[in-house]
Amino acid sequence: MTTTTKVSICLPTCNRPELLVRCIESCLMQTHTNIEIVIGDDSHDDRTAQLVTSRYGDDPRIAYRRNVPALGQAPNVASLFERASGDKILLIHDDDYLLVHCIETLLAQWSRHPDLEVAFGDQYETDHDGRIMHAASERMNRAYHRTPSAAGLQDPPGRAGIVQMFPNNGWLANAALVKRIGYDDRYGTCCDYVFGTRLCLAAKRVCYVNEYVSCYRMTDASVSQATRRSINASSISAWQFLEGLALPPDLEPARRLARRRLVPIVVSLLARNREARAGLQLALGNLYAYRFGLSPRLYYHLLMIWKATRRPREEPVAPRGIDHGVDASRTRMP
Template identity: 30%
Template sequence: MTFQSESQFNIKPINTSSQEPLVSVLIPTYNRPAYLKAAITSAVEQTYQNIEILVADDFSPESPQPIVDAFQDSRIIFRHNATNLGMIRNIGSIFKEARGKYVAHLNDDDLWNPDFLEKLVPPLEANPDLALAFCDHYIVDEEGRINYPETETCTKTNHRDRLQEGVYQPFCQLAIVESAVAPACAAVIRKTSLDWDEIPIEVGGLWDAYINYLCCRSGRGAYYYPERLTRYRVHTQSYTYSYSKKDVETNIRKEQCEIFSYSRFMADDRLKDLKPHFQKRWARAMTSVGINLLRANRTAEARPYLWKALGQNPSLRTLAALTLSFTPHALASRF
């Protein structure tokens, strides 16, 4: 493996003899050595062989290069960033260096089944009008154990329990409203369907939702393969876990990313049929920011969010929060 602390990978020759199209596996990582080893293992063990695996370490305190080197797999290309780029810029840097016809993102703490690429690439090859192919996924804990109740809840919440195998075109409702597509761990994307430069830094942790938006906007369709071919890990360092713990500042940042993203969606005439949904989500995010500001005793900052939310999409939740903003903090902070 070649160590680099610059902004580019040490690119190796592409295998031109393969009959299969090249797939670029994108693995951004930061300070998760044990999980990273498992993620890379699930990539190198793919039954679909024509892949390049781009691992970009975002300036971890200790470079994971020894972990990568231990695989002794020429398909792995490693880079250790000279500075911390942040999540979106790090992922974007890998995407731009990818040479595959298709790209598949693999979080450094998630896992793929061995047949993940084998089952999702053929539908894309068979139909050039598809932007991506996606599947369902398991929810696993820190040790990789499957949480079956949470898995079933996730499948139902994101409406994959009622999806039949096949093509969905257009798939805006499916991807953006119902969140059935999980590009962060359970999709293979046609690279030409996505321009990473169109993803604003303000989307933050909602970058995967914004990918769905851009792929839908391309006019191409999506193919659903109705099996759980990946494993999404929930643990103490994960974005999902940190938000669920009701940390005020984390929640505010997350909701502000939603406010930005839904504002963009509402402004796009190509999604005008879905605008009522985006208005509700925007107003809910505005209310959530207001509530978290109340918890932090920042009442003056909270009220503008609540007034705007009430004007856009009135709800009892927003009205209750606004009312509480005029009560003593000791009472409002319990809301």
Template identity: 30%
Template sequence: MKKNPKVSICIPTFNRMQYLTQTVQSALDQDYENIEVLVSDNFSSDNTEELMKQFSSDPRVIYNKNNSNIGMVLNWRKLLYEMVSGDWFILLSDDDYFIDHAYISKAVKLLESNIDMNAVYASGYISNTNGDVMKEMTIPYDEVESGKNIFLKKYTVVPQEFTLCNIIFNVEKSKDLKAFSDLNNLYCDSQLFSEMCLSGKVGVIKDYVSVYRYHPGNLVTKKRTFEELVAICQVYFSPYRIASASSVITSIELAKWDVKHLRPAIKSVILHISADHADQFEDGYKRIKESAPYSLTVYFTDPKFLLKYLITKNRFLYSLILKLKKKFSGSEK
């Protein structure tokens, strides 16, 4: 790896001017010199464009405003494929911010001493909207960790496995993996991280480097559309295929990962489509089955899943169960 690589800090934004100044400034405050700060405005209707003028004199900042709102994933794609000129990139959401000025310096030091790394990630804080509740997201791995180990233990780190602002990705490798190609895949960041882990070692910074704001406005907290549910499957199918073709992951290890992570996720998707998009179920199941790395008939041999599936197919029974669940959970007086 070359010395002093360029790092692109990518900030996708949409109508978040109340947070954006802090976000951009936290990027500019990094003590690593070879950076660019790229802001891609997804056709905001507030005064984001005017606000960004305060940074116009800093040559490290590049501001772009899209001609229309192209959606979250396509905005990420625009940043990576059309704006980034660095060797490494970070996606820093417009409501998150760095708190460690040496974050990128620490990451680059790790990268320069380990040529087979494709990513570095760090610990951080998760905050509510007001910033008065902070949870620690601690990364439980060694400074230089096997990507295989992280992949096999994925979805076990609490309260949250990672946030985008805590990961530095290799640009060339991300493009090779066709990152952010499906506009309906709102979890494509998780997919990219899994695939990066299967491609080599991962650097780990134990320090708390950023604050991730969690609030009701986060896009991924909203109810999923039919197309988004179908797209979620690739978050699991694609890494499974890569792991299956890899000599690093044994068939026994992959089988355990399948049972523990892939199957529960795909079962959940099938049930959600059946419950929330019943009129499109046949099409959705067909598409999922065609893209699956193995036959899905094995799922229907699970009595619990089959019972849940049959309940969602019975609209009256499903509606009744939801009402009873709501009542006895204490949410209905």
């Protein structure tokens, strides 16, 4: 299908040419063909540049740029938004990929809701080799409040971002709005969550489509996996961002729902990193996140906190390494 609506697919990549090919091919196979693929490469060597040149050098739909020096996760994405020339923008990370009807499905929502600004759907979860894990996919979408009963326009729109219903990539949005929001580097590894929340808060209308449109690949090399046990984990940054948000009264229930998921993760991280007092205060101050003591997880975390007070003080766990090509807002609960 070809329409007059041009879609800019923004694709940040870093050191993963072996995964990038499938991502690019999924973009080129879209049933909506009026696209450009804007690639920002933060790789430390020439492998990705050589691959893109040899396979796609003559394809006018692909606009590749090597960042020297590397920009970093958020600045790389921000630079892609600036380079995008389409009416709509879609973000996809280099280890993930789109289903062939992704853009067509999401773009169709503008015909139903002309004043729409943001649309997103469900994500499949895949293993490292890209094989879809159906049961895990259902659990993931349910955990992020993407269910059949939630389909349609979101009211209020900002709720979709706050509770992490809005996905890290595979979404479609008006280019003008995306460029106005931009990617904020101040929150480190949770920049995807910060962007999604701010985008939905700023949008007039946000639509969720209860249909799979993209695939999220589980890898050990992601930012969220590399830092997930450290004090630099994305959940810590997400918590700080969430607590600092100035929200109208109608969005406070969404903040409370987001806290319910984040509090146990942050308490666990604080305990692992010898921040026992902070972890205890957070747990006791948000007991509803533990079903007011009915969740065994509370007592497990209290045990972790107690053990942290008994061990000699050590340096916080350091992250193992960071790449800039993936999302960090999807840290799994410990």
